[in-house]
Amino acid sequence: MRATTIHAARDIRVEEVPDPQLKRPTDAIVKVTAGCICGSDLWPYRGENPIRPGATIGHECIGVVEEVGAEVRDFKAGDYVIVPFCHCDNTCAHCRNGAQSACVNLSMTSSGQAEYARVGQADGSLVATGGTPSDDLLASVLALTDVMPTGWHAAVCAGVTPGATAVVVGDGAVGLCGVIAAKAMGAERIVAMSRHAPRQELARAFGATHVVAARGKDAVAEVLELTDGVGADAVLECVGTDDAMTTAIGVTRPGGGVGYVGVPHGVELPLRTMFERNLGLRGGIAPVRRYLPELLALVQDRSIDPGRVFDLSLPLEESPEGYRAMDERRAIKVMLRP
Amino acid sequence: MRATTIHAARDIRVEEVPDPQLKRPTDAIVKVTAGCICGSDLWPYRGENPIRPGATIGHECIGVVEEVGAEVRDFKAGDYVIVPFCHCDNTCAHCRNGAQSACVNLSMTSSGQAEYARVGQADGSLVATGGTPSDDLLASVLALTDVMPTGWHAAVCAGVTPGATAVVVGDGAVGLCGVIAAKAMGAERIVAMSRHAPRQELARAFGATHVVAARGKDAVAEVLELTDGVGADAVLECVGTDDAMTTAIGVTRPGGGVGYVGVPHGVELPLRTMFERNLGLRGGIAPVRRYLPELLALVQDRSIDPGRVFDLSLPLEESPEGYRAMDERRAIKVMLRP
Numbered sequence: 001m002r003a004t005t006i007h008a009a010r011d012i013r014v015e016e017v018p019d020p021q022l023k024r025p026t027d028a029i030v031k032v033t034a035g036c037i038c039g040s041d042l043w044p045y046r047g048e049n050p051i052r053p054g055a056t057i058g059h060e061c062i063g064v065v066e067e068v069g070a071e072v073r074d075f076k077a078g079d080y081v082i083v084p085f086c087h088c089d090n091t092c093a094h095c096r097n098g099a100q101s102a103c104v105n106l107s108m109t110s111s112g113q114a115e116y117a118r119v120g121q122a123d124g125s126l127v128a129t130g131g132t133p134s135d136d137l138l139a140s141v142l143a144l145t146d147v148m149p150t151g152w153h154a155a156v157c158a159g160v161t162p163g164a165t166a167v168v169v170g171d172g173a174v175g176l177c178g179v180i181a182a183k184a185m186g187a188e189r190i191v192a193m194s195r196h197a198p199r200q201e202l203a204r205a206f207g208a209t210h211v212v213a214a215r216g217k218d219a220v221a222e223v224l225e226l227t228d229g230v231g232a233d234a235v236l237e238c239v240g241t242d243d244a245m246t247t248a249i250g251v252t253r254p255g256g257g258v259g260y261v262g263v264p265h266g267v268e269l270p271l272r273t274m275f276e277r278n279l280g281l282r283g284g285i286a287p288v289r290r291y292l293p294e295l296l297a298l299v300q301d302r303s304i305d306p307g308r309v310f311d312l313s314l315p316l317e318e319s320p321e322g323y324r325a326m327d328e329r330r331a332i333k334v335m336l337r338p
Numbered sequence: 339m340r341a342t343t344i345h346a347a348r349d350i351r352v353e354e355v356p357d358p359q360l361k362r363p364t365d366a367i368v369k370v371t372a373g374c375i376c377g378s379d380l381w382p383y384r385g386e387n388p389i390r391p392g393a394t395i396g397h398e399c400i401g402v403v404e405e406v407g408a409e410v411r412d413f414k415a416g417d418y419v420i421v422p423f424c425h426c427d428n429t430c431a432h433c434r435n436g437a438q439s440a441c442v443n444l445s446m447t448s449s450g451q452a453e454y455a456r457v458g459q460a461d462g463s464l465v466a467t468g469g470t471p472s473d474d475l476l477a478s479v480l481a482l483t484d485v486m487p488t489g490w491h492a493a494v495c496a497g498v499t500p501g502a503t504a505v506v507v508g509d510g511a512v513g514l515c516g517v518i519a520a521k522a523m524g525a526e527r528i529v530a531m532s533r534h535a536p537r538q539e540l541a542r543a544f545g546a547t548h549v550v551a552a553r554g555k556d557a558v559a560e561v562l563e564l565t566d567g568v569g570a571d572a573v574l575e576c577v578g579t580d581d582a583m584t585t586a587i588g589v590t591r592p593g594g595g596v597g598y599v600g601v602p603h604g605v606e607l608p609l610r611t612m613f614e615r616n617l618g619l620r621g622g623i624a625p626v627r628r629y630l631p632e633l634l635a636l637v638q639d640r641s642i643d644p645g646r647v648f649d650l651s652l653p654l655e656e657s658p659e660g661y662r663a664m665d666e667r668r669a670i671k672v673m674l675r676p
Binding site for chain 1: 431495591610618
């Protein structure tokens with residue numbers, strides 16, 4: 001099949017690789033109708049994560065079931081499905097506790113930017129869309145494979161409640177989905193931190209009531225001023241750097257919560273400050289499957305429209321250009337169509 | 339007045355110091371009927387916190403209002419009161435958010451092991467007991483000034499819910515009160531980590547269903563075995579050392595929560611591990627005033643009996659012996675009567 005591969009930092013190719021095969025009787029193979037590039041794919045792209053040269057890359061896709069293993073009961077060839085980037089059996093103790101991203105049978109999509117992808121624990125992982133999504137919903141359905149549930153998870157972990165003041169640190173696709181989540185959970189004031197006009201605009205369209213373009217201490221001062229010196233109830237850290245975490249902690253009110261979903265890179269937590277201010281901190285890889293039924297319903301009844309984060313759509317063959325566009329922040333998020 | 343003072347590590351004295359005076363019109367002076375020594379007093383006692391030679395020490399006391407400032411409305415001389423160790427106005431934004439330990443008018447009891455203590459923001463801070471506590475309730479009422487609400491806060495921060503499996507790291511008075519809290523909140527299994535027979539016994543009396551005497555990796559292995567490899571839902575870290583936090587994080591199930599109330603000393607958080615397992619972490623100085631009405635009611639209707647943590651009662655003049663007894667773990671917690 002044709003697949004996006006990574007060979008070294010900034011060396012993304014589209015080439016012929018073996019088709020994925022059923023490895024376990026609980027697997028399924030999905031023919032990808034749409035995949036996309038994730039902000040976290042930029043870590044290896046920029047050489048900040050280890051690279052296995054020639055490996056396929058991409059963990060977000062939707063598509064049509066091509067083949068299922070002997071033990072798959074709930075899906076069959078032809079079903080249109082959402083593939084959560086982390087696969088889970090949805091029955092183990094961790095899954096029952098809502099921690100599907102720590103499933104004892106966890107695996108990940110490894111060729112989402114390709115023609116086919118293998119899904120582990122198909123019965124537990126996949127969610128049927130009920131037929132081919134209409135054109136106007138396709139992007140939003142694709143966003144459900146990772147960024148929308150990840151933004152949602154940040155809001156859950158931060159503890160957004162009706163009437164709350166929420167701050168979203170990070171204006172990537174996840175941060176923008178965090179704005180959608182905060183809005184859907186009833187936050188009254190939503191502060192988006194962004195210095196890029198198209199992203200500021202999208203944040204406002206998604207429900208942000210304030211935009212803070214400043215960074216670091218200035219950004220903290222601005223949020224404190226907005227909140228009469230109190231700070232925000234719930235802060236969504238959607239980047240993963242030490243600067244972003246420092247800002248997130250700086251704007252959280254005593255007793256408030258930080259939800260973090262950016263994979264931490266070089267973050268050092270100021271534990272004494274957190275203790276003195278009774279801050280809560282919770283986050284991690286989103287348990288995507290847990291949120292999918294609820295989020296799919298919100299997409300299908302058009303309550304939320306996370307697909308708007310896709311501002312560039314390319315044929316799979318142009319994957320390398322997609323990476324460049326995201327790396328240079330020319331695009332928020334890139335869809336790839338095989 | 340006679341007061342306990344600290345001059346250097348392991349140099350505790352009882353000596354004559356000036357009586358505390360009303361400094362602000364919102365202050366009250368309380369004549370102490372009972373005070374006590376806190377596990378956190380052992381940090382300076384052991385030379386691990388800075389010491390101002392000759393300073394009074396002790397932040398826990400109950401007693402009778404002696405005098406109130408001109409702006410105090412709700413209390414008058416003669417009222418029997420609980421003095422939460424952190425004083426708050428109970429009206430500012432942080433207090434209204436339940437973060438009374440971050441009150442904009444925060445102060446602390448500074449002569450709880452003495453004849454008199456000044457209380458800031460008396461109207462916001464003090465809670466009347468409704469007369470002199472009966473002899474059998476006095477110790478439990480005294481425990482409400484710090485250790486019981488602090489153990490309660492650990493359980494709240496850890497997220498103990500009915501049916502949960504809770505683990506309490508630390509068998510000091512706060513940890514033991516954490517067992518009481520977990521039980522009152524409906525935890526089904528409560529694992530107390532303790533290697534000291536009298537504390538194990540008290541933990542069981544307070545509701546612990548299991549006792550783990552092992553430490554470090556062995557303790558983690560034991561809790562994992564108890565929980566079929568899953569880990570605990572809610573973990574109360576009531577010590578403040580890196581070892582205790584490492585153990586707490588090690589026994590928490592994916593998606594579970596760690597509540598920490600031991601003032602962190604040298605703790606380094608394994609953020610990547612926390613991210614991978616979606617652990618929640620929340621803690622800090624307990625907002626004592628927030629919990630007092632509820633906890634006083636539980637004490638008065640004899641639902642909880644935290645006063646049992648006091649296994650040694652001494653006259654104020656024997657304060658130095660009280661410190662030695664706690665330092666050498668001969669006593670769990672020492673009451674001092676002026």
